[in-house]
Amino acid sequence: MVNDQDLKSLVATIVKQMMNEDTVANVNPAAETAAAQQSASSEEQDACLPDITELDLKKELLVPNPYDREGYLKMKERTPARIGVWRAGPRYKTMTSLRFRADHAAAQDAVFSYVSEDLVKKLNLVPIETLCKDKDEYLTRPDLGRQFSDETVNFMKVRVRSPKVQIVVGDGLSSAAIEANAADIIPALKQGLKMYGIEVGDILFVKHCRVPSMDVIGEATDADVVCLLVGERPGLVTAESMSAYIAYKPTVDMPEARRTVVSNIHKGGTPAVEAGAHISELIKSMLDKKTSGIDLKL
């Protein structure tokens, strides 16, 4: 738990220790730093400020003399909203504003980074990509993020032929979501389907993926059900949220209402393993009833 008071005393302690051990007076700041580095004990060299992103915001109350501290903490338990953050004049406290920027940084990195090739290899995914040439085009041209080149469509036709279920992983708006959840959800999903006697073949990985790309994949592979696991647009609470879009025999330009969606898959929402089991049930039900989306009455 870090607040300004703690931080100030931490800084004060470090400075004090440096002063005690470094007896050279009136040196210039650069020399002082070098000297401090040389003379600092290994304990100080290892010293590190606490990770503010590990703080549970719901338990942190920064209002200095609240009318009712207990009551305030109870209020905070009921919402993830950033309340009880107090102020510096009318502005934010330094630490809450750094935490906000840290959470925003994570969200931006999740959007603008790529799923690592190592993960794609490790999970044995078959990589393909949409028509977008880079992230910028992906973000500004949703129409291109749902289309593939003729070569890619032909590749899918040859590689994957009429599977019962085609699982697809797509980066979407959060690569971090895929990095965080794919390795857990895929085995759970496969295991769940296996229990219903459904085997899963090659799993595709789509770079620069928009949700309707699954419709093209459905047509190209002639799969009965396509299940797309895709990164959601990140919020500040988590950048690791993934969704599953599942449809029975999806076709290009079909109504959105034909998709069944399982959203909020992340460790603070529905954990990946649990989601995998749930999705395998949904898929089984779609295969039985030959439908999906709002027509799928469970």
Add this chain to the structure above:
Amino acid sequence: MILKSKLFGTTYQFKDIVDVFAKANEEKSGDRLAGITAGSAEERVAARMVVANLTLEDIRNNPVVPYEEDEVTRIIQDSVNKRIFGQIKNWTVQELREWILDENTTGEDIIRISRGLTAEMISAVTKLMSNLDLIYGARKIRISAHCNTTIGLEGTLSARLQPNHPTDDPDGIVASVMEGLTYGIGDAVIGLNPVDDSAESVGRILRKFEEIKNKWEIPTQICVLAHVTDQMEAIRRGAPTDLIFQSIAGSEKGNTAFGISGGLIEEARQLALSDGTATGPNVMYFETGQGSELSSNAHHGVDQLTMEARCYGFAKKYQPFLVNTVVGFIGPEYLYDSKQVIRAGLEDHFMGKLTGIPMGVDACYTNHMKADQNDIENLSVLLSAAGCNFFMGIPHGDDVMLNYQTTGYHETPTLRELLNLKPIKPFEEWMMKMGFIDEKGKMTSKAGDASVFLK
């Protein structure tokens, strides 16, 4: 009507008003996505040259979506005051621009002329305005409205308290409401975006808001921003509301995609007047945003600025208390980065005021845009200088339900102090009574302490 211009010896021919309007815009990714932008920076200026020399009559006679096809066009065209239009129909767009900016033209003058303008004329003049022009022009125009209190008076800056919660937990919502009030947020409205749109849930939250409003005698408005039909159902079942909310679009097709029509909005307004809790007469709250028509393929090939102006023309008919553009919410495919968001925010605010509606702005961004909190802080200062009626207020700027960032509880008090602006008078007096500010308007040790409401 001349649709051809020349720059550096090159001639540029434009097809029609829709074409030249799109090409005259400041660059926006949404217009690019629609495939209607200028091919070069020079063509953009050439298009503006054409727009500058169109007369208001040319524009009136060529609405971007035909009168016969579109309810929004009909509402806008039918609301034009013929006498005022007759006085200005021979003005060119550049004359209109320079008249608005003229030091002898007052806000009252502009509001009068506004009754002779269509949305397309307002869009056209906006295309010729720089950012500072938009601020200067908007600053002259004050549009106020009355629900339980009066918003938009000179010298005021208000805020909507937006206590959104990922599961609509009433205690969680109330926690955010209480804290926001201590910062002086909520004089515009206490308004929740619900997760659950059902009439039952909407009614439950409205009753909670009503209870708080009455218990603490807060001079403000309450609203739950569900679909209009759900709010109407909640009211019919006895739920208390001051305002009825709806998202609106600039074409009939866009409104159909939102599940509304002019008739439905009027029915909602009548219901709010007859069965709502507000004093009135202004009982409607609308939200808009550039690009929403394209996103539902309802833009008719028209640029997003012009479609946005048409939203305001539609809104005006229903005498709203609040209208705000949600300027950075839609994503980078419509407004790419902070530069485009800031431009669009200033455009929308100016256009709303020139239309004659009480305009606020949700200065915001999503995490897949190239923008951050600094950018919307910049925009909020610019808009406050332009005389914007209200902003959103959210704990630390982080909306935990809609997953985007907007202005926080701390922004409005900062802007008020910086630019010498005040909350709505009765709300300011209430804040003093509660001890959140002293008699000089300075924050006290209770400002920021939500637990004072636990008494």
